[in-house]
Amino acid sequence: MTATPRVLLVEDDEVIREATRMALERYGFPVDTAADGLEGLELFRARRPDLLLLDVMLPLLDGVGLCRRIREESQLPILMMSARTDPIDVVSGLEAGADDYVTKPFETAVLVARIRTVLRRTGLQAPAAAPEPPRTVREIDGLQVDTDALDVRVDGRPVPLTPTELRLLLEFTAAPGILLERQTLLERVWDYAWGADTRVVDVHVQRLRAKIGADRIETVRGFGYRLRRLRGGGT
CATH class of the missing domain: 3.40.50.2300 (Response regulator)
Incomplete structure (x- = not known):
């Protein structure tokens, strides 16, 4: 043991x-x-x-x-x-x-x-009980992403996401207001190298918009996307 x-x-x-x-x-x-x-x-x-x-x-x-x-x-x-x-x-x-x-x-x-x-x-000894560590929750204008529980909510309503949609949202919420190029998202979310078809990003962004709100993700034509702060604030 x-x-x-x-x-x-x-x-x-x-x-x-x-x-x-x-x-x-x-x-x-x-x-x-x-x-x-x-x-x-x-x-x-x-x-x-x-x-x-x-x-x-x-x-x-x-x-x-x-x-x-x-x-x-x-x-x-x-x-x-x-x-x-x-x-x-x-x-x-x-x-x-x-x-x-x-x-x-x-x-x-x-x-x-x-x-x-x-x-x-089974007679094994677990580590001594300790208070639950602080949760990491990203909140932007009613969009809440609990990065520990992998739980997503919009205005308190649970939003079921596929693993790929969740990875995509984690990238956006890690850098709200920052432009993320399509190729960057391909590399981080799909592990694709240069030359891959960026249309897969567009399709999944559209699916994500349908679930969290179309106005939350802004298209920067010719470059990529960024997560918008709808009310100019958030944490």
Whole structure:
């Protein structure tokens, strides 16, 4: 048994993976990360973590399959994560050997509480409880983006976004009022190099506008886009 249980987080979405890793580390958990099921299996065997936090929908080897493979070798605690709430998905994960199931998006404090509960069942000691770290919330004229919980609201109303739309919005809210060129967005959001078709940016900006308000994102013709401050203020 290690002094501080080490978590292996297997999540293919980079935004969710990094946000979850940083949140768990603020609570004292050492975290290794993998972006697909096969990498997760390799890291499990190399690092021998104390707890596995596992997304259901993974490339190369899905979460249920990975859970079964690991259960052939270990009885470490496994928590499944998924944005899908179909009972069949929940049952499949639990029948594969998972100890618990968390639905995305989740509050960090809720996830940590679930982790502590599973660790207690297996006799492992979690890091000492500490007050929840301050939340990072970007708020601009009624648009709220919680970068820890990955929660987006407009005038208090939850706004469901795809992972790509969320990455795009995070770029805009990190630099309100600043022009972001299409090529810059391609590199930061899609990891595309020079020469890629910038129309993919235009399509996703239109989708994002439809969800958060068309007047919030201004087109700078021939260059790119910027997030507008509708009332000339904001934090």
